[in-house]
Amino acid sequence: MTRAMTTIDLPDTEATQALGQRIAALLEPGDVVALTGGLGAGKTTLARAILAALGHEGEVPSPTFTIVETYDPPATRLPVVHADFYRLNDPAEAEEIGLDDYRYNAALIAEWPDHAGGFSHEPACLSIDLEVGDGTRRALVRPGTDWLRRWA
């Protein structure tokens, strides 16, 4: 399947905030924002930017240890599940922690999505690969078919 990939330079955290605002404005229940990239690539920073733009005030704990953190209206415009699947040993564990129930009516922001089996086969998945190079950072964005018109 051919998908339009866009590249967005992220020279500073302000650029990441702007990307988070753009995603937040388009986000709907059932969506997945799948954030890949190595340690320190900026996954949690982007997740925080999306949540802040959806209305969340205050801290966004990294779900490194809890695996899942949830955010609900009226604090956010829509229910959001922020997950960090790094600690899963097997994709089947995503089911065991009740991911499907968490996702009901919610948008999912997933760090280390591959550890949960991946979501890029879902039409509502916006895949964002964060790359860190020699003093540069950028996002490679691949919209699922549900996102094509929204992201254009």
Ligand SMILES: Nc1ncnc2c1ncn2[C@@H]1O[C@H](COP(=O)(O)OP(=O)(O)OP(=O)(O)O)[C@@H](O)[C@H]1O
């Ligand atoms: N666009 C950016 N420009 C400059 N620094 C950034 C940018 N995005 C994130 N950072 C910085 O990079 C560091 C790591 O970011 P972050 O914790 O979001 O990465 P992560 O991908 O979630 O890492 P981990 O895999 O360890 O959870 C932070 O200090 C953050 O401020």
Ligand SMILES: [Mg+2]
């Ligand atoms: Mg992180």
